[in-house]
Amino acid sequence: MIAIPQASPARRVARYRAEIDAAIDEVLETGRYVLGPRVEQFEEAFSAYLGAAHCVGVNSGTDALALSLRALGVGPGDEVITTALTAAGTAQAILHCGARPRFVDVNPFTRCIDPRAAEAAVNTRTAAIVPVHLFGQPADMTELLRIAARHALALVEDCAQAHGATTQGRRVGTFGNVAAFSFYPTKNLGCIGDGGAIVTNDASLAFKLKMLRCYGWRDDERISEALGFNSRLDELQAAILIVLLRHLDEGNSERRALATRYRKLGSLGFDLPPDDPGAVYYQFAVACDRRDVLRTYLSEEAGIATAVHYYPALHQQPAFQTDSPVALPETEKLARRLLSLPIQPEVAAPDFERIIDAVERGARL
Numbered sequence: 001m002i003a004i005p006q007a008s009p010a011r012r013v014a015r016y017r018a019e020i021d022a023a024i025d026e027v028l029e030t031g032r033y034v035l036g037p038r039v040e041q042f043e044e045a046f047s048a049y050l051g052a053a054h055c056v057g058v059n060s061g062t063d064a065l066a067l068s069l070r071a072l073g074v075g076p077g078d079e080v081i082t083t084a085l086t087a088a089g090t091a092q093a094i095l096h097c098g099a100r101p102r103f104v105d106v107n108p109f110t111r112c113i114d115p116r117a118a119e120a121a122v123n124t125r126t127a128a129i130v131p132v133h134l135f136g137q138p139a140d141m142t143e144l145l146r147i148a149a150r151h152a153l154a155l156v157e158d159c160a161q162a163h164g165a166t167t168q169g170r171r172v173g174t175f176g177n178v179a180a181f182s183f184y185p186t187k188n189l190g191c192i193g194d195g196g197a198i199v200t201n202d203a204s205l206a207f208k209l210k211m212l213r214c215y216g217w218r219d220d221e222r223i224s225e226a227l228g229f230n231s232r233l234d235e236l237q238a239a240i241l242i243v244l245l246r247h248l249d250e251g252n253s254e255r256r257a258l259a260t261r262y263r264k265l266g267s268l269g270f271d272l273p274p275d276d277p278g279a280v281y282y283q284f285a286v287a288c289d290r291r292d293v294l295r296t297y298l299s300e301e302a303g304i305a306t307a308v309h310y311y312p313a314l315h316q317q318p319a320f321q322t323d324s325p326v327a328l329p330e331t332e333k334l335a336r337r338l339l340s341l342p343i344q345p346e347v348a349a350p351d352f353e354r355i356i357d358a359v360e361r362g363a364r365l
């Protein structure tokens, strides 16, 4: 019997239910349901929050990445350097625009792409680097920017797990040419369905992205100037995102406070995420040798759900196989050892002592 879920979007909705209900009512009454004033209002609010010039709301995080790569001209024959310790969408987006993912290893401490491995993988076909700010931990943007500039590569940040994270005094999503966000319900900023956004300081890229998300239309004349997609954000999701964006910093600081309390687990011999004040802890993942034993104990004996992100890593999944298999030792080791404990504030805060006690008991098995 699971008493404590790993995450619960319903509990976040319940917490802000009055504001969300009011926002939904307004949309239902206007009768404008797909793209429209609330999408525009959200795009303005989100780009202002991040400190970026433009935001384009789309269907999902995967589409946000795929359209970004396409708008940058990445396509068949190109390689895109990325990590294999990430959600499937990161690499699926690369394949969807006709390019090939070139997986490189992660830094075992940050669990994000290792800049040296990324630079070593650059060749004449390389078009872009897609770092992932995994679990809300900012990747090493200083080094990645340097590498992108040195080799004239596009830099596309996968910010699907890092809404509001900062590094060097700036929000992630403002470093690359473009950044992709997902609003899948469990994310730090999540809607009640699928949603995503692309953020950029490049006006011409934003213009192209708006065409790509809606049939290649340039404006209200509805003439397809280019091949586009249907990847629009709807008004209902945008209205809910406007509400939840107001509470994002609150949720993120609660996640940080929980992460601080989780750090006592370091005494059990677990490897913890870096203690980075800019991280926003989409997950709090500990690395331990007997991961599966602990996970089973927590679920069966203590009623606490956990999650494994990600096993197997993408380079070992069928959709991402290439002619020459790669070995990524740090990624593979983390894929075997990482366990994501509950950290969504509405889930973890009320039962925190119970979770810690159970993990301490499970670790001694």
Ligand SMILES: *Cc1c(COP(=O)(O)O)cnc(C)c1O
Residues within 6 Å of the ligand: 059, 060, 061, 062, 063, 086, 087, 088, 089, 090, 132, 158, 160, 161, 182, 183, 184, 194, 195, 196
């Ligand atoms: C969730 C996620 C995606 C995909 O987002 P969707 O909205 O589910 O398409 C991509 N990359 C990362 C790192 C994610 O966590």
